[in-house]
Amino acid sequence: MPRMYAARHILILVSVVGVSPAFAADRPITFVDAPPAVSIVPHSGLFLGVGASANSVNFNNQNVYGRGTSDTPADYNAFGVLQPPIVGTAAGGTGLTLSNSSALAPVIQGGYFTHINDTPWMGGVKMSYTYLGISSSNNDLLIPQSGGFLQGGVYTPFTGNYVVQSYRQTVNSQFSLIPFLGHSFEKSFVYLGAGPTLAQTRTQIERITGFADVVGVPTSITGIGQGSNYSFSQWLWGVSATVGATYFLDRNWFVDVNYVASITQSKTSNWGGPWSDTPSSGSTRTGTNMGTSSGGVVTQQGNRTWNSAALVSRILRFE
Template sequence: MRNITMTGTLAGLVAAGAAQAADVTVKAPRLPPAETSWVPHSGFFVGIGGSANTLDFGTQNVYAVGTSDVFTNGVLTSSGSAVGPATLYPDDRAQIAFSAQGGYFSRFSGSDWLWGAKFGYSYLGTSSNIRAALLPQVGSFTPTGTSTVVPFTGNALVQSYQIHIDHQMTFVPFIGHAFDRGFVYLGAGPTLTRIRTDLNGLIGFADLNGNRTDVSGAPINLTSKSWVLGGAAMVGATYFLDPTWFVDVNYTFAMTENNTANYASPFTNPNGTGGTTNQGTMVGTAAARTQTQAITATINKLF
């Protein structure tokens, strides 16, 4: 009888425990939501900022040609010319510049890889100046009515030889990889650079009979301007401050094609040796490649 009572008591306790357990709801632990990337699937963007630049103006290969006719009392008494190459080495420059950009990017379907392209602009506005540049020349003249050729040497003096780089534009297609808060990328594309070369205070001299003679007279100023094509390579990274604003920092190396500047100007020097008048032309070229390296930072708005 006692065993039956104990068995009944245990059964009752088990049943009560089971009933109580049935009233308890077991909840699984709550996991934090999965972190998602702030880099959208695609978008257009525009941005402004600044850049730190170093500019290498290249080796200037200059070639000058001078021609001259000498008149005495209005009568042609001799004709001559002088030519010569010269190599000039302008100093490099460092410059902080205003920069702007705009572009588009898009992810590949189902991937963190992306592609895009962007247009960039910088106003460099800097120049390098070589003072008192000498352009060596060798020439000859022939007195009128004779076949006697008289050789001579000389120099064309440029009081100030200046190379300016103002505007630079880039168009860079790129490929990149997205992360949680941004993406890294690299690309390459064409550039367009505005270059101006000035030869200020150009005078042609000849060494005649041991005397240095001013052939061209008053100083001449020559200018050549051109838009020059080139290429650029770029590597960069972005960081999204929120889903629509991001910071972009990139390094760019750019080089122009070999740019040839052309010059030509007539001259008249009424104060030639022995009361003569010299009339002629100053013609020349200057060729060089320029290089720029830039670290650019911009704040950008995504649309």
């Protein structure tokens, strides 16, 4: 009786769950996959960001050339003898090395990105501006010169140097426009790209003085303490390459970290102007300094910016 009672209860339990013992033993166990994570990276968007950058600058391919003229009017010497006028000229150039410089600087960027159809692959473009204000100088630079002077129909050759107290190069503003390709994930995307860059440099030639070695002793042609100063600015085109990654705090705000390397063209520009010197005795001497300076810039930047897509939307809607 107890065995029949137990068997009846087992049959009742099987009928309640609706599965026969043989079918339950043969049925495979299945697992349901978890739903895929929803990405918070927008399908597309405009963005604007600000931040800081760590920068290293190398001024490469630096060369300077100078040509000087002098005109000394006729004058009486210490013995009362009238000396004929002296007309001289000399020229020469040299390459120079400027040490690498580094500094922190502010950076502003803005751009646009969009996914390719419904895939995680994406493309875009961004423009950045950095005010670097980084300079490097070469002090007591010597620019070799060779030439001669004409006095009373006699030409006398000589060698000498332009002495530059400070030759300084500075890179100020730099713009970059970089198209990029990337791949997005749940809360971020990574990217790389390349594009044009434009950098503004400033060259300063401070207290340049001409010396001639006529009789074995360097003689100042332009006057001791009468060094001239010249400066000019120029814009240099180049190319930039970048690799970076973003992290989205939400759909409207993200942090962007990237590395940018840039190299510009080597460009030649002119400098110069008149000079004059009034010695303690004798007439005033006059002349000109003329020259060229050339070089390029290589920059490396590590940037970190905070970016907003919502802010751009508000600006475009004039809110």
